[in-house]
Amino acid sequence: MxxxxxxxxxxxxxxxxxxxxxxxxxxxxxxxxxxxxxxxxxxxxxxxxxxxxxxxxxxxxxxxxxxxxxxxxxxxxxxxxxxxxxxxxxxxxxxxxxxxxxxxxxxxxxxxxEEYQDAVTHTFVRTPQEKLTEILTELGERGEWYDYSGYLDDGFFMVSLREPELEWFKKAISQAAATPCTAWSRRCTRPRSRSCGAGPPRRSCPGTTSSTPSCPWSPTRTAPS
Structure with missing residues (x-):
């Protein structure tokens, strides 16, 4: 869609x-x-x-x-x-x-x-996994939250992080020869690894019991890429 x-x-x-x-x-x-x-x-x-x-x-x-x-x-x-x-x-x-x-x-x-007010998801291609791992490790060492939102193909990723870190992240992956596609705001993300930094607080959706509700893939608003 x-x-x-x-x-x-x-x-x-x-x-x-x-x-x-x-x-x-x-x-x-x-x-x-x-x-x-x-x-x-x-x-x-x-x-x-x-x-x-x-x-x-x-x-x-x-x-x-x-x-x-x-x-x-x-x-x-x-x-x-x-x-x-x-x-x-x-x-x-x-x-x-x-x-x-x-x-x-x-x-x-x-x-x-109410939640994830400053979360964005950045999509990019031609990214060596080892370089991306180094970049995300640096984010984690600084106590910043991030999350893999999608792995679409070899070198084709979607990564969520706090919006204040977006420009730094775009510069870092560009230096790693990645090609940025677009950035989405208010992405629905779910943590998959304990190696990620501490995430924003979560609250259940109305009518659900999960604290990390499953949401559609597509974003609600776009941010400049």
Whole structure:
């Protein structure tokens, strides 16, 4: 899922018959107009935007199947696409996936309204693991918090850290011949190693029992890279 606002998808939701059908189901499941909320949204990953992505993904799959006879043997959905995949293969009914998507979006928004105020995640490529380990070790020795948020391929990483350390970190990985891609703020991170520095305090999302709730991969806002 990439950032997509009303200007990109509003016309499709209005004119495409498959999208209109799925949109009506989503409206009924939530008790409000997703179209109206999407039109008023200013957040690339708002509740309405995430639901619109789900609706459009399902509508595209419906069209492929019903108009072109494309019935897949396998169905995959990385990241936000896992919700559409779950609905498409009937692991969960579509209305339940819509409600789940809305609840997860609300949970993430509420959580980051209070926690991880200064956390960012930086994505970069062409990074030797040994050089990155040295850089992160230096952060840890200074008592700074960091966390691997993603390992996407050889030399392709996502690392979360406190925003005041971002410029230092970007300079350090650039000197290690890395190529920075982008930095995201308010990333949802989960600590994976005791070698990481002490992290920001965590609080459970509403309705969960975990102190480190599992959140969607995609960020809510971007910071300059």
């Amino acid at each position: 990439g950032p997509s606002g009303f200007s990109e998808v509003g016309r499709f939701l209005t004119l495409d018959p498959f999208a209109r059908k799925r949109l009506a189901e989503a409206d009924e499941a939530l008790g409000y107009s997703v179209f109206d909320r999407l039109r008023d949204s200013e957040d690339d990953y708002s509740e309405a935007t995430q639901i619109a992505f789900l609706v459009n993904s399902m509508a595209s799959a419906d069209r492929a199947e019903q108009e072109h006879g494309l019935v897949p043997d396998l169905c995959v959905g990385p990241s936000f696409g896992q919700k559409a995949a779950a609905a498409y293969v009937s692991s969960l009914p579509f209305p339940e996936v819509v409600r789940l998507t809305a609840e997860l979006a609300r949970c993430e928004h509420a959580y980051f309204a």
